[in-house]
Amino acid sequence: MILDILTALLFGFGLFFFLAGSIGLLRFPDVISRLHALTKADNVGLACIALAVAINTENWMISLKLMLLWLLVLMISSLLSCLIAQRVPKPQANRLREEQC
Amino acid sequence: MSVDSIYFITGAILFGMGFIALVIRTNLLHRLLAVNIMGVGVFMWFIAGAYQHGATDSVPHALVLTGIVVAVSATAFALALLLKIHLAENKERPS
Amino acid sequence: MLAVIDLSIATIIIIIAAFSLFSRKILSSIIYFIAFGLLVSLAWIRLGAPDVAIAEAAIGAGLTGALFLATWKRLQRVKAPETGEAASSIVLPLSISLLSLLLTAFVVGSIFNSVSSAGLASLVNETLPQSGVSNPVTAVLLNFRSFDTLLEIAVLFLTMLAIRALAIDFAIVQVNIKSSIFLQGILALVVPLSIIAGAYLLWIGSSEPGGAFQAGAIWAGALVIMQLANIKFLFRLHNNGLLSIGLGVFIFAAIATYLLTGSVLMYPADQAKFWILAIETAAAVSIAFILYELFCVSHSSVETKPAVSVAHDRMATEGANKS
């Protein structure tokens, strides 16, 4: 019974973070901030969903595999977003900074 | 609306849209994309036919698997030809 | 209740396909095509075809997208990027009418098909035990209809030969993507894991979805990303041995099985699994290198010499270093 509640909770969190990432993608003004929102939120969302599925699998090998998958996605998507951030031309990157100061 | 009828219709629509784009677009790369999407439409139609509520028939799966590999090699060959066409037409700009 | 998922996936597939086909700029339509490839592999999952889904994810989303992007980049240096404008007016009504004809034929055909289709599922499942593998798709591909797979690898090989015949020079363009630490990080992570994942898929291909084509596609992906990141040692990998090993082993197997059991590609009773695994490994290796070479062509720089003199130079150089 507790397991069901926990799974529902984790799925809820996962969906919340995915939706937050997508809405952040929609509303943020600048490519860099959109990238930031998307990568972070999706990774945490994926963690919650992978955990929710991992808890309910019978054989623990699958849940270990899910955790490894999440680690892999975490590393690859953060590296990719840093690579993209490096490539966005400078005028756009520091438009945010100019607005602030 | 069983699962396979949804994908039958999607496959038909994809083939149709690809055909329209193939006829309308003038840019060769767009046309090649259209041909690829038509191919995916046909494959979708194939596999939707193989899906009988869980007891899927694996012969169409093998055929579509072969089809995907041959489709990518055909696309690569078409892209190489496309390169030759453009090179024959124009001088190369100093990159 | 389940149809909700399929309906939403199907609608998004159609929307993305529409954007990819009818968007004005080529680069964005290529990007939509890559997203389209990923969603189609989700559709294959929903239709109960995991083998096809893995191949579609590896080839459809990965390699085809990289091929189109590389060719598009090559075309940028050749001529001004022109956006696709619509053709003259008569074409549109013609295509609409022809298309509606096609569409109705398809939909009507599909309704009939789903009613009367018997399918070969029962036949395959009966003879699966003697095929030496338990994954029905691999059994069909490499045992019941192995002649088709032989011809398919021959087609792949011929395509590669045809592209070489176009005499597009093989000087790999020096991509000036400055090798940032992030790129090296990605390479250090993706390449070894892709090789392991490919070997894993090749091995479980006999019992679970996976097999030669998926493994070959993943290895090709690893090679392509190394090529994109400008790894130097790759240039020596274009030797013909690796490219033709798949076809060679398959033909050898065909001849050997003919001698052993009297009919081509009929594996001896208990050794079926061994033969299938040997053929699959060789096929996966050659598929990987052939797909990699297909990518290299569109990625390569091209001198402006007309094709004839290029072939002529090649013969001249061969003549020179022979004598």
Next chain:
Amino acid sequence: MHTLLIIAACGLILAFAIGLVRVVRGPTKGDRLLSLQLTGTTGIALLIVLSNFGENNALINTAFVLALLAPITTVAYLSVIKTLSATDGRGESDDT
């Protein structure tokens, strides 16, 4: 399929659709690139959910394949952007 899984799958597809709106409207090339990131991660999450609590191992293998192949198209796209803005000097406006 457990109803919770169906709700999760639909939520993920909704998130994907919302993300797609930005990609369609996105002015700069960087936004197009986000679609690759978006499809990759959401696709992997969907595969995990659809694998029905790990019962269907093949889907988790597909998720691995997807995770390993997402960088290829992104790096290919970046190599395109790099040459464009550097040599052709047409700046970052979405001219492609």
